[in-house]
Amino acid sequence: MTNRLRVGVAGVHGHGRGHVDTVLAAPDLELVAVADPRGGGDVPSSTREFADAVAMIDAVDLDVVVLSTPIPTHAGLARLALARGAHVLLEKPPVASVADHHALVSATDAASRAVQVGFQSLGSAGVAATADAAASGAIGDVLHYGAVGLWTRSEEYWRRAPWAGHRVIDGRPVADGVATNPLAHALATAFAIAGAAAPDDVVGIDADLRRANDIATDDTSSLVVELRGGAKVAAGLAVTAPTRHEPFVLVRGTRGFLVYVYTLDTLHVHRDAAALPRTYAFERTSLLDNLARHVRDGDDLLAPLARTGAFTRVLEEIVTGPPPAPIASQLIRIEASDGETFRTVIGVEEAVERVAWEARTFRDLGVL
Known part of the structure; x- marks a missing residue:
């Protein structure tokens, strides 16, 4: 060609x-x-x-x-x-x-x-479809948005590079925590669905950061972010789960809730009046392909820099805020698998899910 x-x-x-x-x-x-x-x-x-x-x-x-x-x-x-x-x-x-x-x-x-x-994740048509479903009244009025991420990462993962496991090195932010790197898509996707793009769209951040590993950043965290207009995004994110789960964005309403699994591009609509959810699948466009079409034909960008300002506002708060608190040793299991060592947190799955569902941090829930 x-x-x-x-x-x-x-x-x-x-x-x-x-x-x-x-x-x-x-x-x-x-x-x-x-x-x-x-x-x-x-x-x-x-x-x-x-x-x-x-x-x-x-x-x-x-x-x-x-x-x-x-x-x-x-x-x-x-x-x-x-x-x-x-x-x-x-x-x-x-x-x-x-x-x-x-x-x-x-x-x-x-x-x-x-x-x-x-x-x-922002290359998927499911992001706009989930935002449209939230605005349609199918689940009543939106109470809040949430994000759930439960992955596993080994101790070796936090030593994969000189900057790994740090928030700042020599005064320069590296932001390698769970909320800002491995599970950053959860926050970015939740903000996109909630319509938060600019840094000024974030008006309040309650960050409760924890760590099970011997690192300088967070690996098990909860955040409640208040947006302009009164909406909230509550994120429970951890790479200390015993098994990997597909992460998702939650939209909780007065008459049901939405679950958007952004790794699979599927939307599950749970309505109070229905016994079973309705599930919809969406196509995803490569961001590089989309950028190329933007350059050639003027197509709108799917993940323009301007759309990520709310995420960066939260990243800045995490990097410059108090260091993560160590999780009590009695809540940590240490296990070896395939030559790597994993620290998992007892009860982390339920704790993370409660953060998203109740829009409260670990601290406010009295867990971990």
Whole structure:
């Protein structure tokens, strides 16, 4: 295909490899450059390889830059790419502060270029469908929104990189906690369904952060976020569960509730008058494909930077607020599996679900 968009990917190992594969599989995209201090990996011989993202952006004429790099580098690299005339796909979490969010939004406007944020869940048609169902009256008036995330992560996970398990290193935010990295999609999706986009849409945050692991950030957390207009989002998030559950967004109403499983793009409508829920499935669009169509045809972005300001407001509160409290040792089980060690918290599944259902933190519930 002629006139393919020229793409450079910074950070090509781990999650970044998925971006490389997406570009290579797309007929309208060309992988012209990659950057990673660990080497470029398995890429075509025609792809230029760099050890440094700045060098790649400076040296190569790119239409799109994909940034899958540590969070402290996001704002600077994205601004550089925009200044060089490229559009950007920026991995989550996008930036580490509200000030960086505003500055990068201004840079996108000044450059007449786009920044799409890698919250893959926002590529699903189910997000808008859930918001529409909440507004339709099918479950009565909305009482509040919730998010539930229950995953498992080993002690080794928190040592996967020098920045892992930290909120801040050398004064630079890294935000590797459960609410801001592994289960960040839960918050971002809940905010999207609740209609919260800008930092100013968040007017209050009650964050009750806990940890079972010997880390400097949270692995078991509850938050109640008050939004402009009076709505609330209550999130119970943990990577200390004994087994992995599919995370979901809850919308609790006066005559029923909605459960949107954002990893599966399915909406379950529970109405008080019905014995069984109704389930709907939705299609998901690749955010890189959507960005390419935006560049070529002017399609609306599904996860534009401006839509993630509420999330960044909460991230900033978590990073700059009090450190997470250690969970009592009698509530922690330590088990080995497949060469890794896992710390699980007794009762965490019920506690997290109650946070979302009752819109109260662990502290207010008197649990954990």
